[in-house]
Amino acid sequence: MTKLSPEEFQEGQILLLDKPLTWSSFQAVNKVKYALIKNLGLPKKFKIGHAGTLDPLASGLLIICTGKFTKRISELQGQIKEYTGTITVGATTPSYDLETEINETFATEHITDELIEQARQTFLGEIDQFPPVFSAIKKDGKRLYEHARAGEEIEVAARKVEIMTFEITRVALPEIDFRVVCSKGTYIRSLAYDFGKALQSGAHLTALRRTKIGAYSVNDAVHPLDFEKTYNPNYKEAE
Numbered sequence: 001m002t003k004l005s006p007e008e009f010q011e012g013q014i015l016l017l018d019k020p021l022t023w024s025s026f027q028a029v030n031k032v033k034y035a036l037i038k039n040l041g042l043p044k045k046f047k048i049g050h051a052g053t054l055d056p057l058a059s060g061l062l063i064i065c066t067g068k069f070t071k072r073i074s075e076l077q078g079q080i081k082e083y084t085g086t087i088t089v090g091a092t093t094p095s096y097d098l099e100t101e102i103n104e105t106f107a108t109e110h111i112t113d114e115l116i117e118q119a120r121q122t123f124l125g126e127i128d129q130f131p132p133v134f135s136a137i138k139k140d141g142k143r144l145y146e147h148a149r150a151g152e153e154i155e156v157a158a159r160k161v162e163i164m165t166f167e168i169t170r171v172a173l174p175e176i177d178f179r180v181v182c183s184k185g186t187y188i189r190s191l192a193y194d195f196g197k198a199l200q201s202g203a204h205l206t207a208l209r210r211t212k213i214g215a216y217s218v219n220d221a222v223h224p225l226d227f228e229k230t231y232n233p234n235y236k237e238a239e
Contacts, residue, residue, distance in 0.1 A: 001222055001230055006040045012069030014076075016221035019062040023224070025053045028062055031224040036066075039231040051076035052213065057097055058085075060210035061218040079214030080164065082181045086207035087192040089199060090174045096132045096189035097205040106202040108174055116168060116176065119198035123166050123191065128158040132189050161186040175206070 004013060019028045029050050036042045047070045051063040060083075065073050090108040094100045133156060162183040170177035176195075180188060189205045196203025211218045 001227070003230055006036075006042050009036060009040070009042060010046060010067045012065070012067040012072075014069055014072075014216075015064040015066065015227070016216055016218070017062040017064055017227065018218055018221040018223050019054050019059055020223065021059045022056050024056050025050050025062055028224050029064055032064055032227055035228040035231045039233070049073055052081075054210055055097075055208070057099060058208040058210060060208075061213055061216065061221055062210075063213055063216060076213065078184050079216075080181060080183060080212075081186070081210060082165075082179070082212035083188050084169070084179050084209050084211055085177070085188060085192075085205060087176045087178060087195055087203050088174050088206040089176060089196055089201050089203040091204060092193065092196065092202040093204045094133070096187075096193040097208075102204075104202060106196070108201055111173060111199050111201060113171065115199060116171060119195060120166050120168055122198055123163050123195065126160055126162050129161050129187060129190050129194070130156050130158050131187050132193070159185055163191070166191075176203075179211075181212075 015032065017028055017032070019025065029048060033046075033048050036046070036048075037044055046067065048064065048066045049070050051065060051073045054060060054062050063076055065076070089106075089111060091102045091105045093102055163180065163186065164183075165179065165181035167179040168176060169179055180186075180191065182188075188208055192203050192205040209218070
């Protein structure tokens with residue numbers, strides 16, 4: 001990757017990171033920020049932020065904006081997104097993914113390719129989607145996941161989202177691989193959960209990778225540690 005000057009970062013840059021699995025988006029941004037402060041002498045309060053959180057249990061494209069380009073974060077957050085991943089049928093979890101343990105199991109013997117195709121088609125276009133209770137959306141001044149972890153019963157309002165593409169790329173039950181192109185605000189975890197219901201079973205998300213945000217692709221992104229290596233001349237010694 002091309003090494004940039006402190007002035008270029010202050011003026012504004014869009015950085016594409018390939019966020020590793022288990023890292024939070026906050027960790028990834030901090031890794032970049034610390035590398036720039038330590039090795040380029042940028043001030044501790046220089047502007048930097050990401051354009052759309054990616055869960056720790058997901059990998060893939062994370063857009064980071066620096067300097068004056070932080071003003072573009074809301075614009076980038078509104079871009080269409082593409083994901084690939086795996087839905088596992090036959091069981092649900094409260095978080096709709098692997099963050100929580102399985103709470104209910106279901107039959108899968110009746111699931112055929114025809115049923116999968118019928119279910120897939122029902123999610124294309126504009127749909128009403130309920131966000132997971134284990135999400136960062138705020139209600140009554142607290143994040144939904146804070147209510148959920150406290151065992152509090154909460155009502156979550158449905159949101160309108162748009163699914164432009166929902167492609168099934170592999171079926172090896174109980175696993176179903178997919179590719180989705182969707183609007184801002186779409187929860188792939190909720191899509192997995194609802195897809196399980198449409199299959200007259202249950203399901204949860206077991207793998208997720210964000211591959212595109214608008215015209216930006218994960219194919220052009222770098223690992224946070226490779227970014228650090230570029231700006232830290234003593235990287236090997238530090239490791």
